[in-house]
Amino acid sequence: MLIGSKFTPVNRSTILARDVIPMPDLEFPAVAAFIAETTGIEFKLNKKYLLENRLSPRLKELGCKTYKDYILYLKYDQTKKEFHKLTTAITINETSFLRNPPQLEAFQNIVLPKIIQAAKSRIPNTIKIWSAGCSSGEEPYSLGLLSMEKYPGLSTTKQLQILATDIDDEIIAKASKGHYGQLTLRNLSPHQLNTFFKNNGTQYEINQNIRSLVKFSNLNLSDSARMRLLRDIDVIFFRNVMIYFGTETRKKIISNMYDSLRPGGYLFLGHSESLHGISKAFKLTNLGKSMVYYKEL
Numbered sequence: 001m002l003i004g005s006k007f008t009p010v011n012r013s014t015i016l017a018r019d020v021i022p023m024p025d026l027e028f029p030a031v032a033a034f035i036a037e038t039t040g041i042e043f044k045l046n047k048k049y050l051l052e053n054r055l056s057p058r059l060k061e062l063g064c065k066t067y068k069d070y071i072l073y074l075k076y077d078q079t080k081k082e083f084h085k086l087t088t089a090i091t092i093n094e095t096s097f098l099r100n101p102p103q104l105e106a107f108q109n110i111v112l113p114k115i116i117q118a119a120k121s122r123i124p125n126t127i128k129i130w131s132a133g134c135s136s137g138e139e140p141y142s143l144g145l146l147s148m149e150k151y152p153g154l155s156t157t158k159q160l161q162i163l164a165t166d167i168d169d170e171i172i173a174k175a176s177k178g179h180y181g182q183l184t185l186r187n188l189s190p191h192q193l194n195t196f197f198k199n200n201g202t203q204y205e206i207n208q209n210i211r212s213l214v215k216f217s218n219l220n221l222s223d224s225a226r227m228r229l230l231r232d233i234d235v236i237f238f239r240n241v242m243i244y245f246g247t248e249t250r251k252k253i254i255s256n257m258y259d260s261l262r263p264g265g266y267l268f269l270g271h272s273e274s275l276h277g278i279s280k281a282f283k284l285t286n287l288g289k290s291m292v293y294y295k296e297l
């Protein structure tokens, strides 16, 4: 796990040397409660060092002497600017293209043909895929890439819409640019790289035809009112996000996602995540080498 600056791992001694503002154990519950209530993300006391490390720069910039002051500032900041900075500071954005290939094979070869077939009898025949917690865009662009690879005509028909949402404004801005270094592209074949990216020297830029399928926006999954606006979704990718939430938040989000999905729709979770103890509404189904949740017709 990354505990230094957002993208650079550092060890504990480096952190201490960097003049971190210590968080008294007594202040920790109020900080953790504010974060859990507003974002769903749960921090246990053993992760206090992580909050200290990530939030100290925020306190310093605002001139807050204590974490209590910082939480008060957040509560009274009507612009919500600091809340967005908080989310950027505390979220973990680790991701990559074609993450967990067996799941994506199931998506490309089983799920996509099924939902395209089902959409034929609908007017409009739009297909909606949602990457919830999309981070820097690798997941939604991978879904666009795999869809185009299987059905090249999708780029011109406007039938496919990929909605990509995250709580972190900074990461959404990065995703929208669609520029990537080699590390995150490691699972792509040379053919996929040549077909779907433009090489700008050190960076690869995702092609416009894939980019035009993906719409990025800020969405806090803890915000049930906004979640209710999402309807008729065919497939939800909600991978490697739920692990950061407490049980009650997981239940609320999964219940909202169930309502957002069409009957016959699919829910993909991260490979270490499950709905055990969260929801019995979905049917767990085996697709190729992957287990996927399904909303029955």
Ligand SMILES: C[S@@+](CC[C@H](N)C(=O)[O-])C[C@H]1O[C@@H](n2cnc3c(N)ncnc32)[C@H](O)[C@@H]1O
Binding pocket: 039, 040, 041, 091, 092, 093, 094, 095, 096, 099, 132, 133, 134, 135, 136, 139, 165, 166, 167, 168, 171, 219, 220, 221, 222, 238, 239, 240, 241, 244, 270
């Ligand atoms: C580890 S990344 C997962 C990225 C991608 N889904 C994948 O599996 O590669 C987790 C993402 O969830 C986002 N996230 C955390 N809490 C969230 C919330 N309450 N609402 C929306 N997104 C959230 C983070 O900002 C982060 O970008």
